[in-house]
Amino acid sequence: MADDSNRIEGSKGLFWTGVTVVYAIIVLFPIFWMATMMVKPNEAMFARPTVWLFTPTLEHFEYVIAQGFHWSLLTSFVLCLMSTALVVIIGTPAAYAFARFEMRMKDDLFLFILATRMAPPVCLVIPFYFIFAKLNLLDTFLGLTLAYMTFNLSFYVWVLRSFCRDLPVELEEAAALEGWSRPQIFRRVVFPLLRNGIVATAVLCFIFAWNEFLFAFMLGGKAVQTLPVSIPKLITSQGVRWGEMAVVGMTALLPVLAVVFVLQRHIVRGLTLGAVKG
């Protein structure tokens, strides 16, 4: 607890709690509204004035399942798991090395990692499209997994580096004096201490991959169709299927919501202090 908290009276604390709750209700109302649209009959959806009470229906869910959108859900899940696992395997040693060792051109190498995050994804999707077309990687899991590395690997190394910096170096030195080898030290000392940081950072990478749209849309789309990509496909020539969009949208939101609730502290830290202390 930093500054004012210990000087503020309880009643004032309640006032600010009230302010925060009101703010949260206003900000979250659109999400609540979309949630109700999952079970809202079409007539009620377009009614003027706005209808608050209606008989729930499952027709939107039925259509979504009939169209095979659960396959998009599975695709998203497999793809995100694959790319995140690869990022963890490749990125963890690098994050550790950047935090612990002195290297020639260390700043330049690290800047290279940061620089790969600077480009707008749309600038990357152009060369990817043509390279992948030549290598037959369009619309494949491998292609998208590789493409996702462009934004997640650099983020992972960047954030995990600050978690590595927080580890007390004395334990590693003690282990070295015992005559342990470097891989032993990493496996038995560093890794157990770093586990929480790895999980939190990996979860963020999973969410970024889960939310990604452009690469999945341009480089995949048919055989490998992720959940976000399936949303615009509900804008059909017969009109927009709003209820079905709400179902898919909320489905995409739920895992993220669950993760945020469970890992909130690590996530805020990973996104902010991790990036800042870099």
Next chain:
Amino acid sequence: MTSVTDTLPATAAAPAPRGRFWYPYLLIAPSMITLTVVSLIPFLYTVYLSFHAAKFGRVTEFIGFDNYLQLLGDGRFWNSMGVAAIFVGIAVPIEFMLGLAGALVLNQNVRGRSVLIPLLFMPTMMAPIVVGLLWKIMLAGSWGFLSYNVLERFNLIGETSAFASPDLALYALIFVDIWQWTPFMMLAFFAGLQALPLGPYRAAAVDGANPLQMFFHITLPMLTPLLVVIGLLRFIDAFKVFDTVYILTGGGPGTATETPSILANKMTFEFWNIGEASALAVLVWLAFFAFCNVFYQVAKKRLNAF
């Protein structure tokens, strides 16, 4: 904890029984190779394409800087840069102010933070495409909740939908961006406030400083590195905006909301003018890289931010 590793020279921090020189390079090699393959090579390929005439997906001949000259003489390119400048210039400062104010509120004795923080954080963690969908629903012409109950009832705009008007569409997108990203700023700054040491506040309280003085003389200076970096991150991300614009307006009406990302995408996958799209990508990329390189050096020296 940090202080321990920071005060020791990094070489002393590395217990090195053998292979001191090559070991760290071995650790970073997989990442460097991967990033070379997925980032550097595509970038170089973009540079290659930008110097070639390429129509309908086929590279034909080397034409030097023609694509760049074409682009720099194209009003649509400058329009997209202007759109992005307005978008970033309005959205990011508002997010910054609201985020800081929100963080200060949250740092009071707010109860139930463990529930409130994840709830407040939801917009930021949502897929941009779902955010777009959400606001498509709220702002849909005639039946959208906000369109009907607020905009139409109080006759705030003359149109049926904010996205139908060239003047309003961009501001509607800015509104959506503020909705999505203010929570990020707020929680980043809140985390920063929580990490500040108590000592200076106690000393100031003894000296009889009021809360306003404490904010300007203690909180703000100590928070500066965080404010700068978070502001920069948001600046970069806002400039790259694609998904929400794509689903909400697709760059329209006309070119009113056509950001560089949307324009590059149209040039590539609608007009198949790959050479010019690549030139656009290279220009944006170089501008970003130059900006970040300078910023990194300055922030590292002056603000101790990285």
